[in-house]
Structure formats: C-alpha cells, structure tokens
Amino acid sequence: MSESADLDLRYLWHPFTQMREWTAPLAIVEGEGAVLRDEEGREYLDGNSSIWTNLHGHRRPEIDRAIKDQLGRIAHSSFLGLTNDVAPRLARELIEWLGFEGKVFFSDDGSTAVEAGLKMIHQARMQRGETERRVFVSLAQGYHGDTIGAMSAGHSALFHRAYKSLLFETREVMSPFCYRCPYNRAKPERGQDARLTRECNWECAALLDEALDSLGDSASAFVLEPRVQGAGAMAMHPGGYLQRAAASCRERGVWLMLDEVLTGFGRTGGMFAFQKEDVLPDVIALAKGLSGGYLPLAATVASLEIFDAFLGDFAELKTFFHGHSYSGNALGCAASLASLGLFKTEHTIPHIQAKAQTLAGLAARFWDHPNVGDVRLEGMVCAVEIVRDFDTRESFPYAARTGHRICEAARKRGLLTRPIGDVLLLMPPYCATDRQLEQMTEALWEALCEALI
Numbered sequence: 001m002s003e004s005a006d007l008d009l010r011y012l013w014h015p016f017t018q019m020r021e022w023t024a025p026l027a028i029v030e031g032e033g034a035v036l037r038d039e040e041g042r043e044y045l046d047g048n049s050s051i052w053t054n055l056h057g058h059r060r061p062e063i064d065r066a067i068k069d070q071l072g073r074i075a076h077s078s079f080l081g082l083t084n085d086v087a088p089r090l091a092r093e094l095i096e097w098l099g100f101e102g103k104v105f106f107s108d109d110g111s112t113a114v115e116a117g118l119k120m121i122h123q124a125r126m127q128r129g130e131t132e133r134r135v136f137v138s139l140a141q142g143y144h145g146d147t148i149g150a151m152s153a154g155h156s157a158l159f160h161r162a163y164k165s166l167l168f169e170t171r172e173v174m175s176p177f178c179y180r181c182p183y184n185r186a187k188p189e190r191g192q193d194a195r196l197t198r199e200c201n202w203e204c205a206a207l208l209d210e211a212l213d214s215l216g217d218s219a220s221a222f223v224l225e226p227r228v229q230g231a232g233a234m235a236m237h238p239g240g241y242l243q244r245a246a247a248s249c250r251e252r253g254v255w256l257m258l259d260e261v262l263t264g265f266g267r268t269g270g271m272f273a274f275q276k277e278d279v280l281p282d283v284i285a286l287a288k289g290l291s292g293g294y295l296p297l298a299a300t301v302a303s304l305e306i307f308d309a310f311l312g313d314f315a316e317l318k319t320f321f322h323g324h325s326y327s328g329n330a331l332g333c334a335a336s337l338a339s340l341g342l343f344k345t346e347h348t349i350p351h352i353q354a355k356a357q358t359l360a361g362l363a364a365r366f367w368d369h370p371n372v373g374d375v376r377l378e379g380m381v382c383a384v385e386i387v388r389d390f391d392t393r394e395s396f397p398y399a400a401r402t403g404h405r406i407c408e409a410a411r412k413r414g415l416l417t418r419p420i421g422d423v424l425l426l427m428p429p430y431c432a433t434d435r436q437l438e439q440m441t442e443a444l445w446e447a448l449c450e451a452l453i
C-alpha cells in the first residue's frame with residue numbers, strides 16, 4: 001500500500017463514504033485534460049468531471065497560468081472591509097454572463113452559496129416589513145447541499161434522515177420529473193425520452209400554484225435546481241416548467257431562487273439552465289464550475305430589489321451579517337476569470353452543444369441492455385437508470401448496490417464515475433475528445449454487462 005493510502009486510512013474521514021469499507025483508497029496525483037493519473041501511473045477517464053466541477057479539463061494552461069500569476073502577487077486577503085483587484089472583475093463578468101442586474105456575494109462552496117441565498121431572502125423579507133413571508137417552497141428530491149439551511153430546502157429522505165429535527169420547515173412540491181411522475185401515465189417506450197411522452201407536465205405546475213395559493217402571503221421564495229435535479233438522480237424536467245413556475249411566483253410576489261451549482265457554466269448545454277427558459281431569477285447560487293473546477297469558489301447573486309433591502313444607516317442593523325474567511329479569494333477569482341475567458345476564446349457553448357450530440361449518440365446503446373430503464377440527457381449530463389424490470393420500473397434492492405458495483409467494474413476499465421443509487425452518470429469535462437467519449441461509454445457499457453449479465 002502506498003504511503004498516501006496508508007496515511008489516508010489512518011487519519012482521514014471522507015464525504016458520503018461508509019468508512020468501514022474504505023480499505024483501498026485510490027490516490028489521484030496528476031491530471032491532464034479528461035485524464036486522471038494515480039500513484040502507479042495508471043490512467044483513468046474523469047467520467048464525472050471530478051464530482052461535476054471541472055469544465056475545460058485538468059491542467060488547462062490558461063487557468064494554471066492565471067493562478068500562478070495571481071500567486072506571484074497574493075493568494076488571499078480579507079474581503080471584510082477590503083476588496084482586491086480580481087473579485088470585482090469577476091463579479092462584472094458574472095453579471096454580464098447572467099444577463100440580469102444584481103449584486104454578487106462570494107463564498108466557497110455550493111452549500112454556502114445556497115445558505116447565503118436563503119438567509120438573504122429571509123432577512124430581506126423581514127427588513128421590507130414582509131414578516132409573514134417566511135416559508136420556502138422547494139421541489140421533491142431537490143438537493144442543495146449539506147448545511148442546515150440547504151438541507152431544509154432539500155428533500156432527500158436518505159441524506160437528511162438523521163437531521164430531520166434540526167431542519168426548518170419548508171413546503172415540498174412535486175417535481176416535474178416525468179419518468180417517476182405518477183401523472184405520467186403514458187409510459188415511455190424503450191429508447192424514448194420520458195419528457196417527450198407528454199406535451200408538458202402541467203399537473204406539477206398546477207400543484208405548485210396550489211401550494212403557493214394555500215401559503216398565500218406566507219410564501220417567501222421558490223427554490224429549485226432548474227431543469228436538472230442533480231443529486232436527485234439527474235431528474236430532468238420538461239421544457240416550459242421553469243417558465244411557468246417563474247410566472248406563478250411572479251404573480252404571487254414570491255421570489256425565485258435558482259440553484260445552478262450543478263447546471264451552471266455550460267453543463268446543460270447553455271451557459272445557465274435558466275436562460276433556456278427566458279426567466280429572471282431573484283437569487284441564483286453558483287459554485288462547482290465557477291472556478292473551472294480548480295478551487296473552492298461560490299457566488300450568490302441577488303437582485304437589486306433584494307440588495308436594496310439591506311441598505312440603511314449603520315445603526316438600523318440592516319447589514320447582511322454573514323460571511324466567510326475566504327470570501328472573494330483572489331486565487332479562486334483568478335481561476336474563474338480565466339475559465340470564463342475560455343468560454344469566449346474557445347466558443348465553449350457551441351462546442352458543448354456539438355459534444356452533447358456525440359455523447360447522446362453514444363449513450364443510445366445503453367437502451368440495448370434489458371436492465372436500463374431510462375437514459376436521460378441534457379447537454380453534457382448523461383444519466384443511465386438501472387432497473388430490475390423495465391415494464392414495472394421496479395428497482396433493485398438498495399443493499400444490492402447495483403450502481404456501485406457497475407462503477408467498480410468501470411474503474412477496472414479505466415473510467416472513474418460515481419453513481420447516484422442505481423443511476424449511472426457520465427458527465428465528462430468539455431475538453432473530452434470524441435474518442436474519449438467513446439471510451440467512457442464503452443467502459444460503462446462493459447461494466448454494466450459484467451455486473452448484470
């Protein structure tokens with residue numbers, strides 16, 4: 001066993017990991033493009049972009065250089081009472097890409113971006129005298145991170161089981177995820193996109209209206225991951241739901257908070273998922289791809305209406321009393337500026353759209369396996385749902401760990417990816433070549449056939 005593995009086993013505790021079975025850690029020590037390398041020099045394809053963070057590949061010279069240049073000046077200085085010369089430029093870039101007027105609040109991770117957004121909304125409501133508006137509405141199977149507020153807005157029976165008594169109450173509404181939606185009686189055929197089997201899932205939108213109406217003036221904001229609910233097993237929504245939901249919120253004075261931690265920065269084929277539906281959020285949470293997948297950096301962008309609620313005399317105590325030591329971190333902001341620069345110089349969005357078509361073409365083969373219940377695609381997100389029985393869509397028992405076993409088999413074939421339950425994921429960095437996409441799908445296919453003959 002290598003020294004890293006040995007030290008890891010002795011001293012570390014890993015996220016979302018049953019440590020009792022953590023016996024043979026794989027240490028990644030190098031990377032380039034879509035390839036990761038372990039201590040023995042073995043190569044793996046980064047099939048989930050290092051937990052959905054990496055965009056342009058590892059060791060992109062432009063991003064590496066930006067970080068080194070910044071390091072040659074300063075790594076970090078406080079953002080409390082001071083600014084620096086990179087965060088303001090990044091904030092301007094973000095506002096331009098987002099296309100709406102707002103203010104950018106920096107933090108470190110997806111959870112902190114969401115947490116800050118929830119607190120901003122709540123405090124703004126109180127300071128505007130809308131003290132009844134306290135209830136957040138959010139989607140079933142939504143996942144927004146692991147801090148208390150983010151968990152409260154999320155609805156994961158598995159992840160949140162132990163913390164129920166610590167969470168504040170939010171109103172859960174049905175997700176417009178066609179595949180599992182009880183209203184979707186027209187069962188998709190093999191090979192068919194579940195979203196296309198219905199004109200649109202208006203029942204879910206109507207249920208949101210009902211929830212908002214029943215809450216009346218106590219509804220504060222509707223929080224959701226637009227179009228793709230990531231940790232909710234890549235639940236993909238039919239086009240039009242977001243627009244309809246946004247209109248429902250607007251009509252009722254309810255704010256729209258979008259969590260684009262996963263969907264942002266090209267992942268779903270457009271720069272941001274919300275832009276596909278021409279809506280304007282009041283708050284948006286960004287992280288993961290914000291720094292190109294290099295450094296922990298997150299941003300919460302709030303509308304001027306919300307920002308203005310915090311302005312006042314010092315003694316009025318309207319300040320947003322929230323912040324993090326590494327807010328506006330110069331290295332992260334420099335990486336992010338370089339990553340956003342690549343979107344322009346390399347025309348990343350049209351490139352992703354072409355890549356996504358290649359990925360979709362390759363992924364079609366998964367339908368040939370009898371245990372594949374659904375193949376979901378949006379941009380550079382490909383999710384393959386494994387079922388015990390196609391006709392009933394019955395799942396394998398949780399303890400069988402089917403998805404995990406398939407991903408273990410894929411690892412032996414040089415592909416690293418992590419399932420969500422029995423949903424297999426391919427979310428490659430955008431730099432992945434067509435050949436690498438082929439290798440990824442081939443490895444996952446062979447792994448699936450090995451695990452489920």
Ligand SMILES: Cc1ncc(COP(=O)(O)O)c(C=O)c1O
Pocket residue numbers: 109110111112114143144145146225230231259260261262263287288
């Ligand atoms: C949609 C979404 N929101 C929030 C988070 C939490 O982000 P982080 O893990 O950076 O705290 C995640 C993480 O997977 C996510 O997918």
